[in-house]
Amino acid sequence: MRIPKVLFLAVIVGIGASSSAADLRSSARRGGGMPPVSGPARPVAKAVRPFFSNLTSHTVSSTSPYHPAILRRHYEQAAADKAAGEKFYKLLADYQDRDALVLGYKAASEAIRARDASMFNKLTYVQDAAKTFEQAVGLDPQNPEIRFLRFSVESNLPAFLGLSKHVEEDKEMLLNAALNHPGTGLDAEAFRTVRGFLVGRGHVSEEEAQRLSKVKE
Structure with a gap:
């Protein structure tokens, strides 16, 4: 049975929905095994707890509402709660500056x-x-945090929308970062998050999953 396009959009549980942080932490402890996939989809935002903190360069003051630590907390809360999602969106809706990471989170707020x-x-x-x-990645193409945010959204969009064209590109970047850990600057928590997401959600081959399982934290 064909589902009308507008109805299909309405029943997407979460634009950018996937495993919870607890699932991914459990997956990482098991070496990247498959997390539970039964039940309703859960927002991937919860998988991006204080991560990539050692990688991100930014110009935002620590007292700014756009500081990375604050944005990550908003994102985590927005993933689980509609009211928090609205607050997250309103925080970033009028942001017009050119800090790449803030723009990445603005994009995530729009997806939520x-x-x-x-x-x-x-x-x-x-x-x-x-x-x-697109704007955020253009400003900072090598920022894994921005790529992870985009990948977690695009990899869950239905193909007919034509808005998932960066999935393979972003996956390759994240896979290379994980395989070359710790040389790429990922801290242990960030590595576990990326590996757990890539393996647990079936984004890598069995051979790649085996290679990832052998990478030491």
Whole structure:
């Protein structure tokens, strides 16, 4: 049975939905095994707890509402709660500066907004997120945190939207970063998160999963 496009958009549980942080931490402890996939999808934002903290260079003051630590906390809360998602979106909706990481989180807030929007507005917010991710990556192409945010969103979009064109590119970057850990600067928590997500959600081959399982934290 064919599902009308607008209805399909309405029933996407979360634009950018996937394993919870608890699932990924459990997966990492098992060496990257498959986390539970039964039950409703859960937002991937919870998988991006204080991660990549050793990698990110930014110009935002520690007292700014756009400081990475604050944005990560908002993202985690927004993943689990509609009201928090609205607050996260409003925090970043008017952001006009050019800090790449902040723009990455703005894109993530737009994707979460799509999750909670009416069926008629979902696609608009997804398209907004795609444009903002493009701007963020253009400003800082080698930032793994931004790539992880984009990958976690795009890898969960339905193919017919045509908005998942960076999945392979971002996956390759994240896979290389994980395989070359710790030489790429990933801290242990960031490595476990990336490995658990790539392996646990089936984004890598069995051979790649085996190689990742042998990488020491």
